[in-house]
Amino acid sequence: MRFDIVTLFPELFAPFLAAGVTRRAYEGRLVDVRPWNLRDFAEGNYRRVDDRPFGGGPGMVMMAQPLARCLEAIRADASGEAQRPVVLFSPVGERLDHAAVERWSASAGAILVCGRYEGIDQRFIDKHVDMQVSLGDFVLSGGEIAAMALLDAVARLQPGVLNDAGSHAADSFNPALDGLLDCPHYTRPEEWGGSAVPPQLLSGHHAQIERWRREQRLQVTAARRPDLIEAARAAGRLTKADEAFLASPAGKRL
Numbered sequence: 001m002r003f004d005i006v007t008l009f010p011e012l013f014a015p016f017l018a019a020g021v022t023r024r025a026y027e028g029r030l031v032d033v034r035p036w037n038l039r040d041f042a043e044g045n046y047r048r049v050d051d052r053p054f055g056g057g058p059g060m061v062m063m064a065q066p067l068a069r070c071l072e073a074i075r076a077d078a079s080g081e082a083q084r085p086v087v088l089f090s091p092v093g094e095r096l097d098h099a100a101v102e103r104w105s106a107s108a109g110a111i112l113v114c115g116r117y118e119g120i121d122q123r124f125i126d127k128h129v130d131m132q133v134s135l136g137d138f139v140l141s142g143g144e145i146a147a148m149a150l151l152d153a154v155a156r157l158q159p160g161v162l163n164d165a166g167s168h169a170a171d172s173f174n175p176a177l178d179g180l181l182d183c184p185h186y187t188r189p190e191e192w193g194g195s196a197v198p199p200q201l202l203s204g205h206h207a208q209i210e211r212w213r214r215e216q217r218l219q220v221t222a223a224r225r226p227d228l229i230e231a232a233r234a235a236g237r238l239t240k241a242d243e244a245f246l247a248s249p250a251g252k253r254l
């Protein structure tokens, strides 16, 4: 899978690609990431990539022409490879979620465009962008952090990238655990700051531990994301024991 990144700050990606467990995915080219410096595709002595907005107003707008030239160069470099969509990171885009990350992690990749300033000329979006993706209801200074978020989430789903093969299946939102939020985790010492580890986790009784974890997931999800409980219920993923727990005082404790 290949992700080309169109950015004014390609240097931001080097430390990101070299850190943590996901490094294996990038170094092994399971997730092949290629940053492109948009300024290399600008014309003139000043290599301008932005200009003032027509109609006035604050800030600058990224020009369509350097973006189109960069896109052309990426397509020429990837000729013969699978066609991939052009994705623009933008607050007006569709919110990134686990289902979308799973789709990306099984795809051929994409060409990711990172905006800066007030955004990019709408004519480039109309002509070349296949979809817009948002990280959430807030405004970043640029799309690079959004690109890194997508790449990181995709890389950790690749086989062999995490130290424990099944660990992402136990994460929040994973369909393997019915899309619920994750349960609390504890490690040594058994007693810290006057708090003890829940005794179920020390019981050595596998079924008891799994039931405790399931109930914790149900409890935290019911309190913080009732929409996810409704989705699991609608998909028929809640057992009678789950429903009985959710209806009990313990299920409503948080």
Ligand SMILES: C[S@@+](CC[C@H](N)C(=O)[O-])C[C@H]1O[C@@H](n2cnc3c(N)ncnc32)[C@H](O)[C@@H]1O
Pocket: 088, 089, 090, 091, 092, 113, 114, 115, 116, 117, 118, 119, 120, 133, 134, 135, 136, 137, 138, 139, 140, 141, 142, 143, 144, 146
């Ligand atoms: C300062 S922002 C532009 C914000 C734009 N004027 C608006 O209000 O929607 C510059 C760039 O950061 C990126 N960006 C900002 N917020 C984002 C978000 N929530 N998700 C994804 N990308 C974002 C986009 O690429 C955007 O073009």
